Amino acid sequence: MKLTLNIWRQSSTQAKGEMRAYTLDDVSDDISFLEMLDMLNEQLISQGEEPVEFEHDCREGICGSCGLMIDGQAHGPQMGTATCQLHMRKFADGATIDIEPWRAAAFPVVKDLVVDRSAFDRIVESGGYITAPTGSAPDANLIPVPKEAADAAFDAAACIGCGACVAACPNSAAQLFTAAKVEHLNLLPQGQAERDTRVLDMVDTMEQYFGSCTNHGECTAACPKEIPLDYIAYMNRDYVRAQMRNRKLAGQRR
Amino acid sequence: MIGNLDSAVPAGDIGDKWTQHKFDMKLVAPNNRRKFEVIVVGTGLAGAAAAATLGEQGYKVKAITYHDSPRRAHSIAAQGGINAAKNYKNDGDSVYRLFYDTVKGGDYRSREANVHRLAEVSVDIIDQCVGQGVPFAREYGGMLDNRSFGGAQVSRTFYARGQTGQQLLLGAYQALMKEVRAGSVELITKTEVLDLVVKDGVARGVVTRDLRTGEVQRHSAHAVLLCTGGYGNVFYLSTNAKYSNATAAWRAHKKGAAFANPCFTQIHPTCIPPSEEYQSKLTLMSESLRNDGRVWVPKNPDETRPASQIPDADRDYFLERKYPSFGNLVPRDVASRNAKTAVDEGKGVGPRKNGVYLDFADSIDRLGEDAIRERYGNLFDMYERITDENPYEEPMRIYPAVHYTMGGLWVDYHLMSNVPGLFVLGEANFSDHGANRLGASALMQGLADGYFVISYTLANYLSGLLGESAVPTDDPAFVQAETDVADRVKQFLSIGGTKSPDWFHKELGKIMWDYCGMARNETGLQKALSEIPALREEFYKDVRVLGSGESLNQSLEKAGRVADFLELGELMCKDALDRSESCGGHFREESQTEEGEALRDDENFSFVSAWEWTGDPATSIRHEEPLEFENVALTQRSYK
Numbered sequence: 001m002k003l004t005l006n007i008w009r010q011s012s013t014q015a016k017g018e019m020r021a022y023t024l025d026d027v028s029d030d031i032s033f034l035e036m037l038d039m040l041n042e043q044l045i046s047q048g049e050e051p052v053e054f055e056h057d058c059r060e061g062i063c064g065s066c067g068l069m070i071d072g073q074a075h076g077p078q079m080g081t082a083t084c085q086l087h088m089r090k091f092a093d094g095a096t097i098d099i100e101p102w103r104a105a106a107f108p109v110v111k112d113l114v115v116d117r118s119a120f121d122r123i124v125e126s127g128g129y130i131t132a133p134t135g136s137a138p139d140a141n142l143i144p145v146p147k148e149a150a151d152a153a154f155d156a157a158a159c160i161g162c163g164a165c166v167a168a169c170p171n172s173a174a175q176l177f178t179a180a181k182v183e184h185l186n187l188l189p190q191g192q193a194e195r196d197t198r199v200l201d202m203v204d205t206m207e208q209y210f211g212s213c214t215n216h217g218e219c220t221a222a223c224p225k226e227i228p229l230d231y232i233a234y235m236n237r238d239y240v241r242a243q244m245r246n247r248k249l250a251g252q253r254r
Numbered sequence: 255m256i257g258n259l260d261s262a263v264p265a266g267d268i269g270d271k272w273t274q275h276k277f278d279m280k281l282v283a284p285n286n287r288r289k290f291e292v293i294v295v296g297t298g299l300a301g302a303a304a305a306a307t308l309g310e311q312g313y314k315v316k317a318i319t320y321h322d323s324p325r326r327a328h329s330i331a332a333q334g335g336i337n338a339a340k341n342y343k344n345d346g347d348s349v350y351r352l353f354y355d356t357v358k359g360g361d362y363r364s365r366e367a368n369v370h371r372l373a374e375v376s377v378d379i380i381d382q383c384v385g386q387g388v389p390f391a392r393e394y395g396g397m398l399d400n401r402s403f404g405g406a407q408v409s410r411t412f413y414a415r416g417q418t419g420q421q422l423l424l425g426a427y428q429a430l431m432k433e434v435r436a437g438s439v440e441l442i443t444k445t446e447v448l449d450l451v452v453k454d455g456v457a458r459g460v461v462t463r464d465l466r467t468g469e470v471q472r473h474s475a476h477a478v479l480l481c482t483g484g485y486g487n488v489f490y491l492s493t494n495a496k497y498s499n500a501t502a503a504w505r506a507h508k509k510g511a512a513f514a515n516p517c518f519t520q521i522h523p524t525c526i527p528p529s530e531e532y533q534s535k536l537t538l539m540s541e542s543l544r545n546d547g548r549v550w551v552p553k554n555p556d557e558t559r560p561a562s563q564i565p566d567a568d569r570d571y572f573l574e575r576k577y578p579s580f581g582n583l584v585p586r587d588v589a590s591r592n593a594k595t596a597v598d599e600g601k602g603v604g605p606r607k608n609g610v611y612l613d614f615a616d617s618i619d620r621l622g623e624d625a626i627r628e629r630y631g632n633l634f635d636m637y638e639r640i641t642d643e644n645p646y647e648e649p650m651r652i653y654p655a656v657h658y659t660m661g662g663l664w665v666d667y668h669l670m671s672n673v674p675g676l677f678v679l680g681e682a683n684f685s686d687h688g689a690n691r692l693g694a695s696a697l698m699q700g701l702a703d704g705y706f707v708i709s710y711t712l713a714n715y716l717s718g719l720l721g722e723s724a725v726p727t728d729d730p731a732f733v734q735a736e737t738d739v740a741d742r743v744k745q746f747l748s749i750g751g752t753k754s755p756d757w758f759h760k761e762l763g764k765i766m767w768d769y770c771g772m773a774r775n776e777t778g779l780q781k782a783l784s785e786i787p788a789l790r791e792e793f794y795k796d797v798r799v800l801g802s803g804e805s806l807n808q809s810l811e812k813a814g815r816v817a818d819f820l821e822l823g824e825l826m827c828k829d830a831l832d833r834s835e836s837c838g839g840h841f842r843e844e845s846q847t848e849e850g851e852a853l854r855d856d857e858n859f860s861f862v863s864a865w866e867w868t869g870d871p872a873t874s875i876r877h878e879e880p881l882e883f884e885n886v887a888l889t890q891r892s893y894k
């Protein structure tokens with residue numbers, strides 16, 4: 001197939017960027033979207049033009065490195081699919097495709113299609129862990145975890161930290177990411193001791209960087225792991241309860 | 255010059271060595287730990303676990319990763335599971351059995367004492383991970399679930415759907431971020447280690463390049479831990495992530511660290527076959543699929559019917575036929591070679607006749623589609639996205655692909671290389687898997703090294719340095735290393751050739767796959783040993799790297815990594831030629847049994863090959879660490 005690609009080029013964070021058009025011939029249906037960009041880059045290098053920088057690594061939809069706005073949709077047209085797992089058979093011959101980086105104030109453009117998502121690490125750093133120093137944990141089967149609870153924690157933990165939720169949100173809010181990170185741990189028995197401080201610290205940190213949630217739901221539609229909005233509700237519930245609870249009594253059965 | 259390679263294995267009964275040695279090693283008191291600076295390179299399972307653990311204990315840690323976040327390290331892509339000798343299934347597992355299976359599975363080319371320690375700490379890993387909130391699969395009663403995995407007759411594999419590596423890495427990453435918050439670990443992202451600084455024969459620090467600004471920096475420490483993964487990407491097409499590379503390990507090798515068993519690479523049997531020329535990497539389908547999938551090819555090479563219309567009588571379930579006791583669960587090397595044989599005989603399936611079937615129809619009949627979806631849903635979805643075929647309805651097509659490297663930098667029992675102060679953890683070292691790694695053992699080793707081994711052995715080393723400060727970064731050794739790194743960057747940018755770094759990488763990959771892949775012989779390896787240096791020479795004359803060294807430049811990063819692969823690939827072929835026996839994943843066609851299985855030569859090759867850098871891979875010098883088997887009797891492996 002033959003494609004016209006409008007790609008965002010920006011030489012540095014400070015520089016002004018622009019959309020630039022490229023044409024690409026002989027693209028096979030069976031290659032992935034990123035392999036199509038590899039093809040373009042080989043063509044650009046042979047023409048003496050600097051290749052397009054884009055993040056990618058595992059190309060299996062799990063590392064969360066890749067993430068492009070494709071025709072205005074985070075990760076493109078296929079539901080539940082990261083950019084690296086999107087294949088060109090989803091596009092028509094002769095198509096024009098717009099390719100942009102994530103757009104959010106908290107994710108400044110580093111170069112071309114690469115953005116800086118370190119704000120996510122700041123959220124995790126502020127409480128997204130269970131304090132269990134190496135060697136201190138009891139036998140793994142000491143605390144049974146109901147299967148439903150383990151599965152619900154897993155569904156949240158499936159988040160790959162790609163940032164599509166932020167990119168898709170009209171407010172650039174990071175509620176879905178933060179909720180996934182909070183609830184993965186807050187839903188497990190092992191996470192209860194820090195349940196209140198975790199949600200308070202992580203939500204407060206989130207608000208330093210990101211916009212506010214107004215329940216559009218674009219995040220979950222764009223999420224390559226299809227993390228449901230329910231987790232935002234769980235997080236809000238935990239947040240409100242944490243504000244009210246006397247933590248000196250947290251050792252008592254609730 | 256590398257002297258005697260002392261494995262430093264402590265004396266005593268195999269079951270008591272580690273316990274006794276933990277008592278015998280020296281400690282660093284809590285109030286002294288903050289006086290020691292430690293650099294951890296890489297934030298995968300081994301690196302994140304080590305950095306978090308050392309931070310918790312009070313050392314001053316710097317964790318360096320070339321990713322934008324530690325959570326992106328390639329450990330994240332591991333699917334199937336992690337082994338541990340918990341014996342929760344009450345089916346006859348024990349520390350000794352895990353030890354025995356690992357030594358046997360490695361085809362008797364690993365170091366017994368290291369493997370036993372690995373099996374011992376495996377049980378602590380599971381406790382640790384559950385304590386951190388890793389959501390392993392559970393039974394309805396709330397207890398942990400297990401499954402069996404290739405090469406094992408017990409169910410000892412813990413898993414989190416098909417995303418075990420992701421969940422374990424998130425656990426280690428979160429522990430690491432906890433220490434970043436506590437201020438004990440300084441996290442440095444988007445920064446690549448490009449040289450090891452050695453002074454008076456001791457590792458003193460590293461030189462890095464900031465990938466966003468191009469700034470070259472010096473970092474000094476009392477010890478350097480390389481946790482940088484394997485070198486499977488030397489083949490270009492592999493299941494490794496695109497950024498995975500050997501540069502930090504290779505730079506350390508060039509500064510004196512011995513490289514052990516470089517030819518021991520693992521070809522994983524169940525990957526999606528390549529579909530066309532621009533294929534950029536291969537995708538693994540977890541080995542756990544072999545628990546419920548049956549491997550077969552049509553008996554007739556000219557078969558044209560779709561899989562579902564081929565009756566059982568016209569199918570060859572070749573693993574079940576040849577290995578009745580292990581069947582589809584034979585170890586990886588055996589499964590891979592048999593798939594290659596079927597395809598070489600012209601019985602391959604799919605449009606390019608380059609795969610074999612992995613069929614779930616019987617399991618779906620027996621257990622129902624929902625049970626199969628519960629176990630492998632995400633893998634089936636991934637397969638469908640890539641191939642546009644529905645594996646619930648037609649069998650998967652699979653073929654072996656490069657997956658893991660058992661070889662790596664040589665380390666002693668303390669995980670220290672022959673360069674004092676340089677420690678190597680996880681896939682980057684060589685010690686635990688011999689010539690073939692068992693499924694679900696890579697995650698186990700990365701976390702064992704990072705959580706439960708290094709904090710003891712590093713303290714033993716550092717205790718001797720109390721009162722000594724780290725070498726200052728204005729020392730001539732640092733200045734020289736920084737100059738070398740900066741010059742190399744300038745060199746790539748100034749060649750001004752005609753071909754991209756990827757072009758050279760693909761050419762190298764073809765040579766490696768053809769002559770140093772699943773089967774190797776003397777003629778092919780000799781050919782590779784003449785073609786690789788020629789390709790390397792062409793690279794330095796004709797590579798084209800555009801742009802500047804002062805901003806993000808992935809093409810420039812790639813050039814440096816390919817340059818190192820072009821040297822490492824040659825050493826791998828040299829090692830493969832030198833080791834004229836077959837063992838595990840290293841199959842020399844000249845050395846096979848009458849049934850076509852790998853035939854070891856224990857009399858002449860029961861040793862670790864540890865190579866010393868001389869300035870040119872062609873003249874690298876081989877040293878030997880003899881392997882002694884006091885507990886596991888050497889036998890011809892049989893999975894029949």
